[in-house]
Amino acid sequence: MAAPPTAVPWIAPVLYGVVLAGGTYHTAVSPGPVDAGRTAGFVAGLVLLLALEAVERRRWPSGAPxxxxxxxxxxxLVLFAVVAVLDGSGVSRALFVLVPFTARLALGRRAGLVSGAGCVALLIVGYAVGVPRWWMRAEYVSDLLMLGLGLALALSMASVAVREQQGRERLEGVLAELAGSHERLSRYALRVAELSTADERNRVAREIHDSLGHHLTAIAVQLEKAEVFRTRDPQASAKAVADARWSAGRALTEVRQSVGALREARPFSLNRALADLVRHLGDDRLTVTLRTTGDEAGFDAGxxxxxxxxxxxxxxNAWRHGRATRIDVTAAYGESTARLTVTDNGRGFPTAEDAQPDRTGSGIRGMRERVELLGGRVDIDGRPDRGAVVTVTVPRRPSAPGSTG
Structure with missing residues (x-):
């Protein structure tokens, strides 16, 4: 896109003023009578040129089509020729440098070069018609050379103005693109923050259900047991109360650990946690066994x-819902995966369909969501009145320093 005429708006008016001053001064100091009509035509031509500049800048501030x-x-060009004919001083020939200058700005480089060459050719034709052997006269050759130099300078200045205008437009485009990118990034950042908040909310909900929910269930069961055996078996009742107290303490400890995990990483050992859990769950009504193989050190805390x-x-699920009397737990750590298997002899699921993801409770759904986020899977095999087998598999991921005990 060519630069608009307003790229250098002062050049044409200044040149018109110089020509007007030079022409009127020449008329004032020339001997002999003044031709009022010729002088008036000369001034009127320059005024029309100034008016044309003002109209064009107001009508097409970004450049005319x-x-x-x-x-x-x-x-x-017509007005330049009229003014040049009416000007006796010859100063108005400088107006022709505006022809290639304006053509370069408005129409492009080729138009500027063609119009500049046309101005030189027009002057040569005028000399050839009106001045015999003009090439032998120094003043005419000097005028031709000065015109050529002026045209070259005008074209150079116009080219600089065009490049400056194009650079400004490119810069404005880059700034607009950067502003758009900044707006898009702001929207993306807001979206990421919303998703992070939702993920954290879901994680906290799973933590509450999996940790506090489990311990509160254990406390309720143990207190029910203590109530039942209070008179019949005071020793069993006391043990149930102790186990309920342990579950409450364990729930408080896990809450503190979860809060601490938000601040800094804490070592976590699955083997120790499972052993602690099994030790406090087993009693005369429920037998719980634990077997571990492999090394957990290569797996991250998550x-x-x-x-x-x-x-x-x-x-x-096995204890409260399945009414199981035996639970076998196996934790196996392999080269690429870790697998947890929990087998019970409870009631299982009424139908095979009840073990499917969309038929299970919020606890199983939360378990699946947690494991699938890590790239693992949960398999449940529960047959009516023949117990259930829950298998959870997670892949090995790089563990952070100090993430395992």
Whole structure:
């Protein structure tokens, strides 16, 4: 896109003023009578040129269309010729440098070069017609050289103005693109913050259900047991109260650990956590066994915690809902995966369909969500009155320093 005429708006008016001053001064100091009509025509031509500049800048502040610009340039050329004929000083020939200058700005580089060459050719033709052997006269050769130099300078200045205008437009485009990118990034950041908040809310909900929910269930069961055995078996009742107290203490400890995990990483051992859980769950009505193989050191705390929460959920389902009397727990750490298997001899699921993801309770759903976020999977095999088998598998991921005990 060519630079608009307003790229250098002062050049044409200044040149018109210089020509007007030079022409009127020449008329004032020349001997002989003044031709008032010729002088008036000379001044009127320059005034028309100034008016044309003002109208064009107001009507097309960003540059006239190519066809309109060509028409205006032709009109200027006619006015330049009229002013040059009426000017006795010869100063008005400088107006012709505006022809290639304006053509370069409005129509492009080729139009500027063609119009500049046309101005030189027009002057040569005028000399050839009106001045015999003009090439032998120094003043005419000097005028031709000065015109050529002026045209070259005008074209150079116009080219600089065009490049400056194009650079400004590119900069404005880059700034607009940067502003758009900043707005998009702001929207993305807001969206990420919303998603992070939702993920954190879901994580906290799973933590509450898997940890506090499990322990509160255990406390309720143990207190019911203590109530039943209060008179018949005071020793069993006291043990149930102790176990309920332990579950309450354990719930408080896990809440503190969860809060601490928000501040800094804490070592976590799945083996120790499972052993502690099994030791306090087993009693004369429920037998719980634990077997571990492999080394948990190569697994990150997030994966191990997911297995522990899954074990808590499986214990709760087997103990409270399945009425199981035996639970077998196996934790196996392999080269690429860690697997937790919880097997019970409870009631299982009434139908095979009840073990599917969309038929299970919020605890199983939360377990699946937690494990699937880590790239693992949960498999449940529960047959009516023949117990259930819950298998949770998580892949090995790089563990952070100090993430395991």
């Amino acid at each position: 190519a066809r309109t610009a060509g028409t205006l340039l032709a009109f200027r 994966s191990l915690t997911a297995l522990y929460r899954s074990a808590q959920e499986a214990f709760t």
